[in-house]
Amino acid sequence: MMSRICCMNKLAYTVAITAAVFATAYGAQSQETFDVGVSTILTPPGSVIQGIQVRQALELVADWQNEQGGVIGKKIKLVIADDQGTTEGGRTVAERLITRDKVSVITGQASSNVVLSSLEVAKKYGIPVVNVNGWASGIRTAGIPQVFSPGPYTTRVITATVDTLLALGSKKVIGAFDNTDAGFSLEKEMSKQLKERAPQIQYRSIILDRAAKDYLPVVLQMQAEKPDVIVSELIAPAGYILMNQLYDQGVAPTKDTIFFEMGGMTDNPDFWKNIRGAGKGALAFGHYHPKFDLPAIGVEFRKRFVERYKAEPGRLSFQAADALFVIIDAAKRANSTEPAALTEALANTDYVGTRGKITFDKTPGPTFNQWVEVPYAIYQITAVDQKLDDTTLLKQSDGPLEVKAIVAP
Amino acid sequence: MSALIAVENLTKRFGSLVAVDGVSFTIGDGELVGFLGPNGSGKTTVLNMMSGLLRPDAGRIALDGTDVGGMAADSIARAGMIRMFQLTRVYTEMTVIENLLTAGFALGLGKREATERADEVLDDLKLLAYREAFASDLSGGQQKLLEFACCFMKAPKIALLDEPFAAIHPTMRQVLADYVRRTNAAGQAYILVSHDMPIVIDLCPRVVCLAAGSVLADGPTDQVLREPAVIEAYLGPNH
Amino acid sequence: MLSSMLVSGLITGTFYALMALGLTMIFGVLRIVNFAHGEFYMIGGFAYVLLYHNLGVPIAVALPAAVLAGGTLGWIVEKLLIRPIYAEFGGRQQGRDEYAIIVTFALSILLIAAMTKIVGPWSLQGPRLIDGPPLLLAGVRVSPHQIAALGIALAFLFGTLYLLNYSLWGRQIRAVAQNRSAAAVMGVDVGKVSTIVFATAGGLAALAGALLSNMISPSPDVGAFPAIKSYVIIVLGGLGSPLGALIGGLLLGVIESLGAIYISFSYRDTYGLALLVLVLLLRPNGLFGETRREV
Numbered sequence: 043m044m045s046r047i048c049c050m051n052k053l054a055y056t057v058a059i060t061a062a063v064f065a066t067a068y069g070a071q072s073q074e075t076f077d078v079g080v081s082t083i084l085t086p087p088g089s090v091i092q093g094i095q096v097r098q099a100l101e102l103v104a105d106w107q108n109e110q111g112g113v114i115g116k117k118i119k120l121v122i123a124d125d126q127g128t129t130e131g132g133r134t135v136a137e138r139l140i141t142r143d144k145v146s147v148i149t150g151q152a153s154s155n156v157v158l159s160s161l162e163v164a165k166k167y168g169i170p171v172v173n174v175n176g177w178a179s180g181i182r183t184a185g186i187p188q189v190f191s192p193g194p195y196t197t198r199v200i201t202a203t204v205d206t207l208l209a210l211g212s213k214k215v216i217g218a219f220d221n222t223d224a225g226f227s228l229e230k231e232m233s234k235q236l237k238e239r240a241p242q243i244q245y246r247s248i249i250l251d252r253a254a255k256d257y258l259p260v261v262l263q264m265q266a267e268k269p270d271v272i273v274s275e276l277i278a279p280a281g282y283i284l285m286n287q288l289y290d291q292g293v294a295p296t297k298d299t300i301f302f303e304m305g306g307m308t309d310n311p312d313f314w315k316n317i318r319g320a321g322k323g324a325l326a327f328g329h330y331h332p333k334f335d336l337p338a339i340g341v342e343f344r345k346r347f348v349e350r351y352k353a354e355p356g357r358l359s360f361q362a363a364d365a366l367f368v369i370i371d372a373a374k375r376a377n378s379t380e381p382a383a384l385t386e387a388l389a390n391t392d393y394v395g396t397r398g399k400i401t402f403d404k405t406p407g408p409t410f411n412q413w414v415e416v417p418y419a420i421y422q423i424t425a426v427d428q429k430l431d432d433t434t435l436l437k438q439s440d441g442p443l444e445v446k447a448i449v450a451p
Numbered sequence: 452m453s454a455l456i457a458v459e460n461l462t463k464r465f466g467s468l469v470a471v472d473g474v475s476f477t478i479g480d481g482e483l484v485g486f487l488g489p490n491g492s493g494k495t496t497v498l499n500m501m502s503g504l505l506r507p508d509a510g511r512i513a514l515d516g517t518d519v520g521g522m523a524a525d526s527i528a529r530a531g532m533i534r535m536f537q538l539t540r541v542y543t544e545m546t547v548i549e550n551l552l553t554a555g556f557a558l559g560l561g562k563r564e565a566t567e568r569a570d571e572v573l574d575d576l577k578l579l580a581y582r583e584a585f586a587s588d589l590s591g592g593q594q595k596l597l598e599f600a601c602c603f604m605k606a607p608k609i610a611l612l613d614e615p616f617a618a619i620h621p622t623m624r625q626v627l628a629d630y631v632r633r634t635n636a637a638g639q640a641y642i643l644v645s646h647d648m649p650i651v652i653d654l655c656p657r658v659v660c661l662a663a664g665s666v667l668a669d670g671p672t673d674q675v676l677r678e679p680a681v682i683e684a685y686l687g688p689n690h
Numbered sequence: 691m692l693s694s695m696l697v698s699g700l701i702t703g704t705f706y707a708l709m710a711l712g713l714t715m716i717f718g719v720l721r722i723v724n725f726a727h728g729e730f731y732m733i734g735g736f737a738y739v740l741l742y743h744n745l746g747v748p749i750a751v752a753l754p755a756a757v758l759a760g761g762t763l764g765w766i767v768e769k770l771l772i773r774p775i776y777a778e779f780g781g782r783q784q785g786r787d788e789y790a791i792i793v794t795f796a797l798s799i800l801l802i803a804a805m806t807k808i809v810g811p812w813s814l815q816g817p818r819l820i821d822g823p824p825l826l827l828a829g830v831r832v833s834p835h836q837i838a839a840l841g842i843a844l845a846f847l848f849g850t851l852y853l854l855n856y857s858l859w860g861r862q863i864r865a866v867a868q869n870r871s872a873a874a875v876m877g878v879d880v881g882k883v884s885t886i887v888f889a890t891a892g893g894l895a896a897l898a899g900a901l902l903s904n905m906i907s908p909s910p911d912v913g914a915f916p917a918i919k920s921y922v923i924i925v926l927g928g929l930g931s932p933l934g935a936l937i938g939g940l941l942l943g944v945i946e947s948l949g950a951i952y953i954s955f956s957y958r959d960t961y962g963l964a965l966l967v968l969v970l971l972l973r974p975n976g977l978f979g980e981t982r983r984e985v
């Protein structure tokens with residue numbers, strides 16, 4: 043009899059606790075938050091350093107906005123998930139954020155393959171996606187109305203790169219790309235543009251495995267070919283290894299061969315922890331430079347970032363901040379956090395973000411739903427351990443390239 | 452005579468088969484005891500339990516008063532109960548001397564001590580000529596002698612020999628038998644499992660006869676071999 | 691080009707061999723594959739880099755400390771996690787391989803996650819052993835650091851092989867590898883041998899991690915790449931064969947290097963696997979694998 047009572051008690055407790063848990067969960071949901079799904083790279087094989095920069099910026103902007111009372115009376119709640127920068131990760135994370143976490147919108151994606159794999163999911167559920175760093179053309183040409191790109195994109199990056207190669211008067215160029223969707227997209231566009239716009243340049247491209255740890259065979263091959271410019275799209279950590287090996291073998295940067303870092307990794311927080319002499323003299327492509335004329339919101343973002351993280355924000359942090367600001371703006375204009383209303387408002391974005399006025403192009407093709415005029419910078423690193431502030435800004439967006447300002451290493 | 456080995460009620464089951472069923476015996480210091488029994492009578496299983504290769508399901512194995520039932524094989528070997536297998540287990544990828552040094556080191560000898568002892572044992576067993584040869588190049592009988600030599604790198608309290616005389620050349624068998632006899636005379640204890648009746652009769656003053664996992668008879672060799680139960684177990688009921 | 695590729699391949703191969711040697715020793719003695727082997731490499735790399743950068747420990751101390759860190763980890767892992775495989779009477783045979791796979795795999799995940807928590811997900815470049823202008827070796831620029839690293843790696847490789855063959859403990863290890871139960875019955879302390887082997891393997895992998903930390907900046911997941919290479923090498927060289935690990939390592943380094951240039955870089959990782967398939971077709975036990983084993 044005693045044990046029977048004991049059992050009954052246990053059962054009652056279990057029921058009570060379960061009820062309490064459900065109540066709490068339900069309560070939290072009905073408390074009216076604006077749930078923003080964040081899919082980004084928190085563990086390898088993707089570039090974790092990119093994911094960290096994205097996450098830092100998103101958390102900062104969300105807290106900042108919530109300080110001011112949130113969006114249309116709701117607090118922003120970031121639901122952060124790890125997509126590992128892989129195709130499978132991108133798809134499952136998007137699916138989970140939408141079906142389980144019931145988010146209204148997804149942002150944070152830092153790599154092309156993740157964005158590409160979430161396209162269909164976004165379309166299926168009608169949930170808007172504002173990606174941070176999906177470069178591949180396929181993201182735009184798919185023409186999915188829910189997917190928006192306020193970040194860099196292949197045609198713009200390659201146009202800027204070919205402009206640069208032409209301004210430099212280069213004759214022989216080697217391009218190195220990684221075996222990711224972004225890499226393949228860039229490689230294709232680069233070959234195409236060089237053929238059309240600069241047939242005089244002798245060009246060869248090479249696809250490298252981003253998981254490899256030793257590129258010496260290719261480096262020695264490049265050494266034998268003696269190019270004027272080596273363009274590399276490899277992101278960290280693969281990009282670090284390639285840069286170091288090129289430098290160690292005396293291939294680039296040298297007075298004869300320019301190293302042009304196109305992948306946008308020179309403002310990574312761990313760049314100088316992995317690159318020493320190889321950085322000096324390198325030309326770099328970025329989507330932010332401290333010498334940009336930033337709008338007020340950009341200045342404030344930078345200030346808050348430095349205060350909170352004790353480090354300068356890199357281009358990815360600016361890109362991520364803009365993605366969330368655009369979402370916030372759309373919710374305000376739509377006066378709703380419903381996915382359909384958000385999508386419609388996003389399409390009509392006209393908002394001054396951290397680096398300029400953001401609008402989304404409606405023309406189908408490689409700039410669909412893209413911030414066409416997304417700013418960029420080309421700069422030269424002239425010393426080891428140099429801060430981004432002190433690098434030589436050579437070209438700001440569509441301005442001319444200051445060829446004379448380039449110094450041989 | 453104090454008991455060097457005291458086995459009490461040793462039992463081992465494999466599934467529903469009771470391989471060893473309540474076996475008890477004692478062995479005194481310096482005794483040489485033969486283990487007899489038809490195939491499947493449990494001799495090797497008893498030896499496996501004694502040497503730590505099998506955990507007994509029940510019973511006790513005491514070596515010099517310490518319970519070793521449950522100890523790891525290597526600890527039992529270092530405690531002084533060493534085992535030689537029916538199938539030879541020398542290290543074929545090592546030379547003869549390396550085999551011996553390995554055994555010596557395992558039993559706690561230093562390098563010089565081990566080398567001296569190895570040469571002594573090799574000489575005793577007429578293997579000195581093969582000192583630097585690879586064990587894989589020795590004949591089956593020579594390998595058996597080598598394994599035997601390894602067991603005696605440091606004189607054990609008792610050596611458990613499982614069919615040492617099977618499938619070896621008669622001259623080597625003689626060498627081995629002489630060695631056992633000589634060391635036993637000097638006080639070395641043995642358990643000798645063998646089907647070779649003349650050798651058992653020749654060497655062992657006492658035998659334990661097992662059948663179907665139990666001790667059938669235990670006593671002076673000539674007495675045990677005259678017992679009808681033993682004859683029946685060995686030669687069949689219709690004999 | 692050919693000679694420079696050979697040099698580059700041999701350098702890479704030496705470090706592959708350093709990793710594979712420990713892995714094959716573990717397999718030889720314990721008959722298990724250690725899926726956390728890459729993490730010993732990672733721990734060595736981080737120990738070296740963090741001791742130098744964060745605590746200002748001189749290189750001459752940081753390098754041995756890294757080896758010690760890997761060795762200690764191996765020692766602890768063997769005592770805590772591997773022991774249950776064989777602690778009882780010749781070992782639990784049922785489910786033994788599954789146990790080993792799950793335990794070492796889980797350990798690998800745990801160590802990566804723990805390191806990510808402690809130092810963050812980024813990579814950190816290790817300091818050079820020596821600074822100085824590079825030397826030209828068959829068209830490859832080799833820095834004094836690489837030469838020193840190579841020298842240390844070779845010394846440890848051949849040192850380990852020598853000790854395995856000629857020292858008393860080395861013979862015990864070989865004895866257990868050849869026949870574990872026979873060695874045990876002969877009194878060889880198989881537990882101690884297993885611990886020594888795990889600690890040695892941990893130390894060797896950690897050494898590789900520290901020596902390569904200047905070329906391949908350690909990050910928590912850095913171990914996956916050398917570990918995968920090591921698995922290929924030990925099967926190629928023959929499971930459990932130390933000499934096979936050495937030759938297999940060098941062979942893989944050279945094949946990858948040549949294939950990368952003369953076939954295509956993109957498929958670099960497949961050349962080793964193709965070679966493996968070929969070797970296994972002709973010699974199912976690997977290049978130096980045993981063809982028989984005593985019962």
